[in-house]
Amino acid sequence: MSSIKKVGVVGCGTMGSGIAIVSARAGYETYVVDANDKNLSSLIKQSSDFFNKSIARGKMSADQLEPTLHRLHTSTVLQSLSDCDIVIEAIFEDLQVKHQLFEKLNQICPSHTIFASNTSTISITEIAGGSGRDHRFVGMHFCLPAQLMKLVEMSPGLNTSEEAFQKAWDFCVSLGQTPVKTQDTPGFILNYFLIPFNNNAIRMVESGVAEPEDIDKAIKTAMGYAMGPMQLIDLVGMDTQKLLCQAMHSLTNEPDSACPPLVKRMIAAGHLGKKSGKGFFTYKDSKMFGA
Ligand SMILES: NC(=O)c1ccc[n+]([C@@H]2O[C@H](COP(=O)([O-])OP(=O)(O)OC[C@H]3O[C@@H](n4cnc5c(N)ncnc54)[C@H](O)[C@@H]3O)[C@@H](O)[C@H]2O)c1
Structure with missing residues (x-):
């Protein structure tokens, strides 16, 4: 049980x-x-939409909606x-x-508070080094x-x-998540595998081998993945x-990990993916949530 x-x-x-x-759903006051007030307003709207979809799909009971939303507190301070x-x-x-950020948090939070970073690529030890409490610092990389x-x-x-690591691990389990332990290296386990995989899919589009729809369809059909690489990117x-x-x-230093030129061109054009409404596919809205 998490303390x-x-x-x-x-x-x-x-x-x-x-x-x-995830945290509010697991019962934690969150x-x-x-820094941007707009993102906080959008969280309230999007979480309400998400939980309503969860209720419609029988994954959450209707009487849980209000208490769960009330556990989400937002601030710019x-x-x-x-x-x-x-x-x-x-x-x-x-x-x-x-x-x-962590220098400020170290002044604000009591000494027992654990700091966690969701970084995908920066060394946990390096971030922790500037936090003033590297003994209570963990990497917690959600997907x-x-x-x-x-x-x-x-x-x-x-x-x-x-x-501190055990406490963070127990907390992760209490969230209903599945933790795995990895060394403090860029990419951890998943991105070590996914970056070359995704880049090869991008290079197929770049060189005209296939359209994004067909690449995703092929990978999903053959490998049973819920999402194809183009949709994921x-x-x-x-x-x-x-x-x-x-x-x-x-x-x-693997060539497959190097950033394909098409990614750089898409960034320059503002085609960032779902968050900008256009990437390999076009989106009616930039909401990142599903149920
Ligand atoms: N996008 C992914 O697929 C993914 C997956 C796993 C981990 N990550 C990691 O998670 C972290 C966040 O990535 P993201 O994709 O959510 O980024 P994002 O750009 O979508 O969101 C970052 C948010 O942080 C806010 N912010 C920035 N500086 C701040 C500060 N000093 N104080 C308060 N708010 C501040 C911004 O306003 C913004 O809302 C990164 O470290 C990234 O590597 C990303």
């Missing part, structure tokens, strides 16, 4: 909003902070996280920006979309205490895909 009672989430974008939903037992960071993938995907890759930094976002490629390529 954690209050959960903080910083960053309410693609990942943070899903993590907040305090979400984002970091101070609102002052009595959280764990704070999960899901802000921009930039070491300096993350250091600045997109967090409210639907069970996997969480958990990694200790070099100075993470066993006690649109969800991940072209900008994030580029960062992931750079990190993996610097680690493995």
